[in-house]
Amino acid sequence: MSLPVVEITDLALAYRRTRHRVASLKQVAIDSIKRKVAFEQFFALSGVSFTLERGEVLAVIGRNGAGKSTLLKTLARVLPPTKGRVIVRGHVAPMIELSAGFNHELTGAENVVLYGSLLGRSPKEMVNRLGEIGEWAGLLEHLDIPLRAYSSGMIARLAFATATDAIPDLLLIDEVLSVGDADFREKSATRTASMISGGSAVVLVTHDLETVRNLATRALYLEHGKPIAAGAPDMVIDRYLADLHH
């Protein structure tokens, strides 16, 4: 029996923010003269604990600002926890706002190699995978032209194909299953399913409760960063809907 892919114990994440989200030097100067550089600490997450095994799909639901995306960033090790402990074993592939790592002046092929390397794979390996990635995205003939000549649909396809080229130990999905046309959505859903059956653990953030019912094996409902309900998807969704209608 292998160890769980994710172990989170009593995770808390606090942001210290100024009243203005990004401060200006002028504002700080004025505030410090008035002697009130106001920082407020607020907890984006607190008291979150769970473990996740291979093949499990955890759906995280909740209203906007409940801390869902923050949880994904913590798992992607972008944000270190303020309290508690996070352990992630193996390769993490984030599928969060695809194409963030794309550059429009570079060719499709250059972008695939760069994007894959940013996701933690070796450039050499990515060069070898170019053919298959291009073929799955249906863009094999377009790989040598700059990305600025691509349509947004083509870019989304290429980004999805690159991010899902290999089966990671942990897959993080943030609302990306809804990109592209119906054809592409079906193709990408099949691919996501084969990654889950291939042994990935998945954390999925979405507002689409139908997707949660279909894909998730468990669900977690967050409100103001705190876990309200966790367990079987149907039960958690019912609780969430009950709260929404109040």
Place this chain on the structure above:
Amino acid sequence: MMVLSIDDVYDSSIREIPIIGTLKAIYKRRGLLRLLIARDLTLRYKRSVIGIWWSLLNPLLTSLVLYYVFNTVFKARMASGTSFAPYLLSGMLISTFFNQGLTIAADSIAGGAGVLTKVYVPPPIFALSATISTAVNFFMGLIPLTAIVYVSGQSLRLRTPAVVIVALCMVLLTTGLGLLLSLVYIRFDDSRPLVQLILLMLTYMTPVFYPVSVLGPHTRAVIELNPLTSTLNVFRDMFGRNAVATLGDWLYMSGTSVLIFCLGLYFFNRMWPKTVAML
């Protein structure tokens, strides 16, 4: 589909050794670093007809203007055996390296938010790729400099190849400062004009186009605290004999650049978790 098997374990409770930990993380992702440098160079040169020479146009033309303006003023004050044209161009090359490397490094992190907030990549990799591609620029600039050296009746020296050490020190210095500057850029929206002003002042506090001998003793003492002053002595001693590099200059150049690199890396890593939340 292929299965990735990386036996990487991320445990948030393990505290990494401050500077060593980051260097290890960068070394582990050296393939990515190489790719980022190639991207920086491609993006900079792909779009222009004169390619890599485009980025040298600015220092070369500025040197030309400064030469016509200041040649008559400073010629008489130059030490014997030195020549104003190579003195000026070598000053411009180092000052361009500093200003460009610093701002591009800071921008690469402030502008890399899309990636850095979503995927784990050690952010200093972005700064390092920016400064290393700036170093490639600098090496291109050595070609016109060498030409000017010979036109001025001087020659290259046995120690000229050690210019690689100068470039290395400049990479360390600009990466360290660039990391700190990126935090300022991200935290304060309106900091850029102020930073440009400070950089301009720093340029004047570096003997780029004037010989140190024109300064009074107090000013001179301040100017010699500037690490770039020692760097310029070392550099100008390699291309012709337009300055005398002492052992002290070598030590000050390498000591300050290593120190500033380490300090930059240390403070950046301490501040980054709070800063990334603002992106």
